[in-house]
Each structure stands twice: as structure tokens, then as C-alpha cells.
Amino acid sequence: EAGVAQSPRYKIIEKRQSVAFWCNPISGHATLYWYQQILGQGPKLLIQFQNNGVVDDSQLPKDRFSAERLKGVDSTLKIQPAKLEDSAVYLCASSLDGYQETQYFGPGTRLLVL
Amino acid sequence: SQQGEEDPQALSIQEGENATMNCSYKTSINNLQWYRQNSGRGLVHLILIRSNEREKHSGRLRVTLDTSKKSSSLLITASRAADTASYFCATDPSGSRLTFGEGTQLTVNP
Numbered sequence: 001e002a003g004v005a006q007s008p009r010y011k012i013i014e015k016r017q018s019v020a021f022w023c024n025p026i027s028g029h030a031t032l033y034w035y036q037q038i039l040g041q042g043p044k045l046l047i048q049f050q051n052n053g054v055v056d057d058s059q060l061p062k063d064r065f066s067a068e069r070l071k072g073v074d075s076t077l078k079i080q081p082a083k084l085e086d087s088a089v090y091l092c093a094s095s096l097d098g099y100q101e102t103q104y105f106g107p108g109t110r111l112l113v114l
Numbered sequence: 115s116q117q118g119e120e121d122p123q124a125l126s127i128q129e130g131e132n133a134t135m136n137c138s139y140k141t142s143i144n145n146l147q148w149y150r151q152n153s154g155r156g157l158v159h160l161i162l163i164r165s166n167e168r169e170k171h172s173g174r175l176r177v178t179l180d181t182s183k184k185s186s187s188l189l190i191t192a193s194r195a196a197d198t199a200s201y202f203c204a205t206d207p208s209g210s211r212l213t214f215g216e217g218t219q220l221t222v223n224p
Contacts, residue, residue, distance in 0.1 A: 042214030
């Protein structure tokens with residue numbers, strides 16, 4: 001069974017530039033998550049989708065971050081404009097149906113903002 | 115502040131020894147999950163224990179949950195160098211999302 005795919009794996013940008021991350025969840029998984037993990041900390045949920053609807057985006061900085069999940073499958077997370085403090089690993093995860101189920105994580109995208 | 119807090123922050127043991135990590139949380143939960151993260155990689159789910167369960171086993175892993183004390187422990191028996199990783203507990207305090215602690219960094223020396 002293929003796992004959660006993410007791209008790119010690494011990205012370096014300058015502050016005020018924009019960047020986009022892509023995620024392809026495990027086939028058949030209804031729930032998709034984007035997490036931000038700052039070095040030395042645990043992952044923090046940014047947004048949770050159930051199929052193509054948003055369940056929880058309370059911790060998403062909506063002035064600069066946006067996310068969508070087209071047709072309830074792939075998802076993109078965008079940052080515009082980026083700030084230095086956005087340097088982190090962005091993890092995508094999926095689960096069969098809901099946050100109480102096991103979440104399967106992708107390898108993450110490591111973002112460095114200079 | 116984080117809902118789940120792991121203790122200790124770092125743990126270094128010899129191969130073959132047992133490793134115990136603890137997680138404390140503040141509000142009631144439906145379930146508690148443990149994840150492992152190897153350096154530079156995504157998280158891997160280890161075990162899920164529901165609030166009405168007290169103990170669960172999976173291979174060399176043993177998880178306990180004490181809802182009266184709002185705490186959980188993860189025991190890894192007969193540790194191996196490959197167990198070197200960060201271990202996170204995750205809880206669902208608000209009933210809507212998982213909240214991760216800051217993790218315990220385990221180093222198993224050969």
C-alpha cells in the first residue's frame with residue numbers, strides 16, 4: 001500500500017516570497033491533515049479536511065496560509081508571504097475517517113525561510 | 115500550552131535495557147496515541163489506547179493509561195539501537211483534533 005506522498009522534500013525561499021506544498025494521501029482516506037513542526041517541538045495541527053470540507057482550521061494563520069483539498073483527494077498548502085518564523089517541517093497526514101483513527105504521516109517538507 | 119507533556123525530555127540507555135517514557139495531560143480525553151519519529155522523517159503510529167482501556171501491548175511496546183491521574187506511560191522492552199528516535203504522545207482534549215506533546219528523545223547506545 002502506498003503511503004502519504006509529499007513534495008517537495010526541501011524548499012529554501014526568502015522572506016516575503018510565496019511557497020506551496022503538495023500532498024497525496026493514502027487512497028480511500030477521508031481525512032487529511034497539515035501539521036507544522038518547528039525544530040525541537042511536536043507537530044501542531046494547521047488544518048484538517050474531511051473529504052473536501054474543512055473540519056478544523058482554528059490554528060491556521062489565515063492572513064498568510066491557505067489550503068485546499070481538490071475533489072477530496074490531493075491537497076496543497078500555500079504560504080504567502082512567508083516569514084522567518086515559518087521555517088519548519090510541514091507534515092501531511094491522512095486517516096481513514098476522523099482524527100480518532102490512526103494517522104499516517106508523509107515524510108514532510110522542510111522549509112527554510114531566509 | 116501543550117495538552118500532552120512527555121517526561122523525560124531526553125533518555126539515554128544501553129541496548130537491551132528497558133525504556134520508559136511518561137505523558138501527562140490536563141483535560142479529559144477519548145483516546146491517547148503514541149508516535150515515533152526518526153531523525154528527519156515523518157511520524158509513525160505506534161499504539162492507540164482508548165479512555166476505557168488501562169493497558170495495551172504491541173510487540174515490545176507496552177502502554178498504560180491512568181485517567182484518574184491523567185497520565186500514560188510507554189515502555190519499550192529489550193531496546194535496540196534502531197529504537198533511537200523521538201517519541202510523542204498525542205491526545206484529543208477538545209474532541210476535535212490531536213494535540214502532540216514536545217516529545218522524548220530516546221538514544222539507545224549499542
